[in-house]
Amino acid sequence: MVHEHAPRAAARSRRHPGIAYDDVPAHLERVEPGDPEYARVRSTYLRGGSPGLVLRPGTPAEVADALAFARAQPVKLGIRSGGHGISGRSTNHGGVVLDVSRLNTIEVLDKATRRVRLGPGARWSDVAAALAPYGWALTSGDYGGVGVGGLATAGGIGWLVREHGLTIDHLRAVELVLADGSLVRADDTENAELFWGVRGAGANFGVVTSFEFEVDEVGDVGFAQLILDASDPAALMREWGAAVEAAPRDLTSSLILGRPQPGQPAIAQVMAVVDADDPETVLARLRPLAAVAPLFDHQIQILPYAALMAVPPGPHHGQGEPVSRSALADHLTPELAEAAARLVASGETHFFHIRAAGGAVADVPADATAYAGRSANFSLVAFGSSRAGLHPLWDAMRPHFSGLYLNFETDTREERLHDAFPEPTLTRLRALKRRYDPGNVFRDNFPITP
Numbered sequence: 001m002v003h004e005h006a007p008r009a010a011a012r013s014r015r016h017p018g019i020a021y022d023d024v025p026a027h028l029e030r031v032e033p034g035d036p037e038y039a040r041v042r043s044t045y046l047r048g049g050s051p052g053l054v055l056r057p058g059t060p061a062e063v064a065d066a067l068a069f070a071r072a073q074p075v076k077l078g079i080r081s082g083g084h085g086i087s088g089r090s091t092n093h094g095g096v097v098l099d100v101s102r103l104n105t106i107e108v109l110d111k112a113t114r115r116v117r118l119g120p121g122a123r124w125s126d127v128a129a130a131l132a133p134y135g136w137a138l139t140s141g142d143y144g145g146v147g148v149g150g151l152a153t154a155g156g157i158g159w160l161v162r163e164h165g166l167t168i169d170h171l172r173a174v175e176l177v178l179a180d181g182s183l184v185r186a187d188d189t190e191n192a193e194l195f196w197g198v199r200g201a202g203a204n205f206g207v208v209t210s211f212e213f214e215v216d217e218v219g220d221v222g223f224a225q226l227i228l229d230a231s232d233p234a235a236l237m238r239e240w241g242a243a244v245e246a247a248p249r250d251l252t253s254s255l256i257l258g259r260p261q262p263g264q265p266a267i268a269q270v271m272a273v274v275d276a277d278d279p280e281t282v283l284a285r286l287r288p289l290a291a292v293a294p295l296f297d298h299q300i301q302i303l304p305y306a307a308l309m310a311v312p313p314g315p316h317h318g319q320g321e322p323v324s325r326s327a328l329a330d331h332l333t334p335e336l337a338e339a340a341a342r343l344v345a346s347g348e349t350h351f352f353h354i355r356a357a358g359g360a361v362a363d364v365p366a367d368a369t370a371y372a373g374r375s376a377n378f379s380l381v382a383f384g385s386s387r388a389g390l391h392p393l394w395d396a397m398r399p400h401f402s403g404l405y406l407n408f409e410t411d412t413r414e415e416r417l418h419d420a421f422p423e424p425t426l427t428r429l430r431a432l433k434r435r436y437d438p439g440n441v442f443r444d445n446f447p448i449t450p
């Protein structure tokens with residue numbers, strides 16, 4: 001970390017052209033190539049990076065100062081909270097990263113209404129741990145290392161999604177620094193259209209500096225890991241999908257298939273959370289899932305939601321660029337299951353993950369937020385190693401899809417915007433972009449052209 005303007009000559013020699021280092025406001029915490037801290041902040045969880053400058057504001061006013069500086073630089077700009085972006089490029093090469101990870105407070109605002117305020121830099125593991133003593137939880141994702149900022153501006157498909165909906169469905173207000181540096185609040189009455197857009201396309205309109213949520217009462221939950229025979233993967237996906245859709249909303253599940261290994265039995269990993277702490281209910285919910293294919297192994301625990309989300313903190317050392325494709329689907333139809341089985345058999349994906357996404361998500365009208373894929377019961381993502389290998393196979397599956405949750409997608413082609421934001425959502429978002437970010441300052445994550 002360098003607070004003053006006198007970096008050593010060696011560090012200075014690693015500076016990137018195009019960035020006016022001497023103009024960085026002196027009060028801002030900054031890390032640049034050559035600083036000892038640089039190795040800890042250059043990359044994100046899945047992406048290798050070599051930014052020219054990482055600014056780490058500690059207050060909303062400092063976010064505005066950092067943004068004013070960054071806007072004036074003719075280089076890329078990435079906004080970073082928890083550094084787990086997939087679609088969001090929160091690191092870059094030679095550009096500026098505005099890292100709000102220091103804005104990581106978790107406060108209870110009102111016990112009676114279960115209103116909490118979260119900083120964008122808090123991790124979902126920390127949020128779960130902080131809410132646990134109150135007997136509360138906020139549905140987020142399935143991995144506690146993910147940050148609040150990137151997830152809560154896009155959707156949030158987590159372990160309690162079928163029962164409690166998306167994370168954004170619990171959002172009651174945000175504060176954000178807009179492209180012009182102003183700090184505004186947005187909720188259902190104040191800047192209501194902006195609040196609509198932040199819930200699904202938030203990365204386009206500003207840097208969110210705090211989120212106010214209404215959280216739920218959640219006690220211990222059942223958590224199961226089942227290893228199932230995947231020798232007929234299409235049948236497995238179909239049956240699992242039907243079992244998930246038929247289950248009460250207190251069950252949420254996901255299914256993972258990997259690249260077939262020669263000489264090894266084909267297996268799938270099914271994970272499930274049941275929001276209940278009595279073993280009978282947990283087992284009753286799990287039985288239909290365990291019956292979709294021969295069961296090779298299983299593990300079932302009843303544990304606090306916070307224990308499920310706990311992950312050790314640490315710096316990120318991602319390398320290269322992740323390659324993933326993603327989609328939402330209303331149902332795992334026989335045609336979709338066959339196509340997905342062919343994709344898995346091709347070896348072009350080493351990690352194919354289907355998450356349940358339905359239930360309470362569909363209780364919210366499609367035009368209530370910028371997340372439009374309310375009819376989808378499933379969110380699919382395939383990670384691969386080559387764009388050339390994955391794209392054609394995934395593109396061919398498009399007729400079976402009903403939309404896109406952008407947070408798992410790395411394809412930057414324009415069609416993806418239409419998948420994620422079908423009309424009239426996209427037109428409404430373009431109007432918001434013209435109003436709040438006509439210069440496209442916020443462009444590191446599915447930028448909506450004004």
Ligand SMILES: Cc1cc2nc3c(=O)[nH]c(=O)nc-3n(C[C@H](O)[C@H](O)[C@H](O)COP(=O)(O)OP(=O)(O)OC[C@H]3O[C@@H](n4cnc5c(N)ncnc54)[C@H](O)[C@@H]3O)c2cc1C
Pocket residue numbers: 044045046078079080081082083084085086087088089090100120140141142143145146147148149150151153155156157158202203204206207208209407408444445
């Ligand atoms: C291992 C793993 C598991 C995941 N599991 C789930 C899951 O179960 N459910 C789910 O819904 N998603 C999941 N995701 C996807 C996750 O929601 C996104 O990757 C999300 O963007 C990560 O947020 P972050 O703050 O950690 O990321 P960052 O890399 O810090 O940010 C990603 C992008 O979000 C935007 N952004 C970040 N902070 C702000 C801010 N303060 N204001 C405005 N925009 C901002 C920027 O465009 C940025 O590029 C997972 C990702 C990973 C890597």
